[in-house]
Amino acid sequence: MDETEVVFPWTTADAGTFKLLELPPDLLKLVEAYIEGNASLNLSVKGGAEEDAVLCTDEKTYTMRSVVLSNSVLVLTPAPEAGEGMGDKVVIQDELHDIIELVPSLPKLHKLKGILRGLEYDEGYEDEEMMDEDEEFDNTQTGTFSYADAMHLQASEGELRRGLRDMRILDIGGRLRPIAPSYLNTILELILNHLVSHSLHHDAVPVDELSAAMKDEHEVDRQVTTQVLLWFGTVKDGKWEMNAEEVIKQIGLGILRPHKDAPIAEQEFLEKWKSAVGDTFESYISLKLLEVCTSARTSHSGNYLSSMSRDTFPAVLALTYFPSSSLPTDPAARFTDLFLTRPKWKAEDIAPYLADVAVDSKERDKLLLKYARATKDAEGMWYTARNKI
Incomplete structure (x- = not known):
């Protein structure tokens, strides 16, 4: 042996x-x-x-x-x-x-909101210290945060890139700056108008031509236009293939955003949405578009709540802007906010608001079991708070 x-x-x-x-x-x-x-x-x-x-x-x-x-x-x-x-x-x-x-x-990217608060990039923004893309960024300046700085956050580089895109954060001269939602909507509407006025098909738009037009006609910086195009489509061989659903969805959310405290009637909202995107892209408009993920790389998340308005007779369906991104990242605090907003949730309605705090459906079900009580009736599964709020 x-x-x-x-x-x-x-x-x-x-x-x-x-x-x-x-x-x-x-x-x-x-x-x-x-x-x-x-x-x-x-x-x-x-x-x-x-x-x-x-x-x-x-x-x-x-x-x-x-x-x-x-x-x-x-x-x-x-x-x-x-x-x-x-x-x-x-x-x-x-x-x-x-x-x-x-x-x-899940990647821990929620800190970006606090770090970048007050650094929004908006229409008419001018920065005397803005550098060209090939200049070196000095991160010793106060009030600045770079991509290299963000790499220290608890996330993989792939998740960081996707997070910056989904949170609509620009990299301007080496500085990370969230774009103002209203300005993003303005840029997207200008892009749609350019495509229609020049009879360009949205599947193959010349990037240089579009960027130059946005700069010359609307004073939108080329860096900004280029990054926005990558957020809402793909660029190959100098041509931009637009994700039409994602663009139309973003414009719809931009119109809905001011109605966080005061609901807007569904019909009024749809009319404003149609006016913003124009006849060419009107066929894409649907409330379902705001509910679903239009990009395979983005998790499904909640954006709005619907309810019958009591301010009109007869009552009409009204929409309230309620994005999951505005809720706490701590699961216990999130469930508290959800049940303060609505004491009773349908299973299909609450699920989107847990997508960014649960890595998969198995973990989401564990959270529901821990913080919510399930009941079932003819309409389906409902959830209420497990503990009294």
Whole structure:
């Protein structure tokens, strides 16, 4: 029988030198592909002193949490002097009492709202210090935040890029600036008008021509136009293919945004929406468009609430702007706000407002089980607050 000699060279002072990571299946496949030379692999650990550590790949974020083992695990390595004909000899390097578990989590990008508050890019904005795209950005200036700064947030780079797009944050001369919603609507409406007036099909719009026209005719900076085009479509070989549904949806949300406290009648809203997009794109208009995700890269999220108005006779359907992005990111606080807004929610109505606090439907169901009470009737499943508010 083969024998292995075990050497104990370490003391208790050496304990804790090694940490064991348990890889979830998708990350294990990525590591194996990297070892086989079929994929690149970039891993980084992020998190401040007061934050939970996360591990980021290029596209995903995982929360790192310690799980205690019922049995200790010994870390063994071959002895340096072991060789052929000398028998097997291993050295105990450490004793582990826990492992680090990696749990898929949502990117922690909500801090951007606070960091960039007051730095909105609006119509007529002029900055004497604005730099060309090829100039180096000096992040020692006060009141500025760069893409490099944002890379320290608890999110993968892919999630950060998507987050900046979904939150409509521009990169102007190296500075991140959220575009003012009203100005974004103005730009999109000007783009639609340009396409119609020049008889351009929205599937193949010359980027240089459009950017130049926006600059010369409407004083919209070329950097701004170019980034807006990438938010609402794809650019290939100098041509922009517009995501028409996403553009029309954004314009609709822009019209609805002022009605957060005072609802607007559905018919009045639809008429304003049609007027803003023009006859050419009127066929895209539908309230369903505001409810669904029109981009495969964006999670489904809530945008508005509908109710029967009591201010008119007969009563009419009225819409209230109620975006999920305005709600707290802490699940308990979010459920409190949701049930203060409505004491009773249909399952299909509340689900969109949990998309950005739950990584998947399984986690969303766990949150509903924890914070809400489910009942069922002829109309379907309803949720009310589990605890009295």
